[in-house]
Amino acid sequence: MPNRDLQGILESHFEWFHRRPELSNQEHETTAHIREILEAAGIEILDVPLKTGLVARLKGSISEGPVVALRSDIDALSITEVSQSPYPSEHPGVMHACGHDFHLTSLLGAAVLLQKERDTLPGAIKLLFQPAEEGGNGAQQVLDSGVLDDVQEIYGLHTSAEHESGIIAVSPGAVNAAVGAFRILLHGKGGHAALPHFCLDPIPAAAQIISAAQTIVSRTISPFDQAVLSITHIEAGTTWNVIPPEALLEGTIRTFNTERLSEVSEQLEKLARGIGENMGLKVEYSWQINTVATNNDPLLSGFVADTARNLGFTVVPAVPSMGGEDFALYQQRIPGAFWTIGVGSPQALHHPGFTADPAALSTAAELMAALGVAALRRMADNPERAL
Known part of the structure; x- marks a missing residue:
């Protein structure tokens, strides 16, 4: 069952971001609003030399513990929206046609959940709100900043128009081209x-x-x-x-x-x-x-599937996509897994009629938070199981 209190908050945030899409490397208003939400929740924002996007951190009591990163992207596409959304884009010629508004809202939800148990974390979780995924060199900007140099594992999510709302899909190996x-x-x-x-x-x-x-x-x-x-x-x-x-x-x-x-x-x-x-x-x-191709670590993709099932979510194999995803650049340096969540859209990604069902937001947020906590505990309790 979805967390109804969290769900209501996330739907409000999602509406705000969907109305105000911004193109790659121009996500100034988006970044400012993410910062405002995180600061209001008392979450630390790191000083990272990014023009747009930001990285936050939740750190437990163990100063030398492991570090996990959770990543979302925040940019939109140069597409005129014709969806049936009750809150369409207010920026002409720009829309969130790939679900990045859903991704970042889910990560904000994970941040709220993680903040509640921050003191029990056996390490640190970095929350990455990445700019410019849509061909704007965003992942490389983040890597060049050095903010992920201490990260042992990284997890990312993406909306899936192929699956019903709330279905989790993950597979080992190449899942994006x-x-x-x-x-x-x-x-x-x-x-x-x-x-x-x-x-x-x-x-x-x-x-x-x-x-x-x-x-x-x-x-x-x-x-x-x-x-x-x-x-x-x-x-x-x-x-x-x-x-x-x-x-x-x-x-x-x-x-x-x-x-x-x-x-x-x-x-x-x-x-x-x-x-x-x-x-x-x-x-x-x-x-x-x-x-390069997004290539899921076999052990970590299995870990995502197990964690989702433990939360009571339905898990299916991911459908490989010829769509590109710069999460692959992180995986070249850090073991990681990229999973998708069904949003029941009537149209495919990058279509002007794409619509992500906000009902799946709390599911995505809960799984993201659970992955961060479970990964830290696994590595802290069993260092040999850290990849």
Whole structure:
């Protein structure tokens, strides 16, 4: 059964954050409100050199005990909301379409629960309200600050539109994809559309690249691997009777294996250069890896599942997602587990109609708090079980 007193408080906070979404690295109002709530609860806020976002700490009586981190993200997306929420976004063109308002509200709830038993904690719990998860380099900013250097384990949550409200999903191994972004710029020679023989038209080359790129995954990647290549941005020309001098293609590649990610990019570059240069064009290809795959520690993902069941929650295996998640950067340095909670949305993440059911807030908060306490006690009582 949900904690009804806590649930009411969290729904009020959730409404406030949902109405006021802010983009990556611009979460000033969000950060200020989180700080206000934590300070009112008497929770210590650490001095961390972050422009937005913050880190709080709850410390028990054992000064040299273990340290666990609980993480949420706080930024929104550049999407115009069309959901049926009774309290839609008040910021035009920006909405919480990925549930970050749900995540941060859940972590605030965990903070309230943990504060009540702070004196009994055999160590410290750091509460990370991370900025700029949506491609804004937020996790790296936090890691560069050094605030997590003493952390032994880290846990994060995410909303799931696939599951009914309150269902916990967690699995070992890769649960979110490694993500890369590519950019192909084709340089030709523009001119009159009636005189194509005097031009080097980049549009036919772009069309061939788009078509041929779809064979990379189906014909160069093992069927036992999983990969996605999507071209999502095409730009060429400004009017109907002029052949443009350039054409731009952008998109993303996603796999559950970072090495495979780079292999697909290499195949795409060869293909683009071959087609473009064969048609007399100059080809510029650029590529960046935005994040590696989120890879759950097997022992800690089992620990999340056991803790959730002990609280009486329903637990199911997580559905692997080709969506990226920069929680993966923490896992490269700190053993960690990333779990999801069903919010019963009628639409998928990043859709303008996405709606997170606030009824699951107290469930998420209780599990986050329980993970922090149980992890500290496990490590304090059994140091050999600390990873």
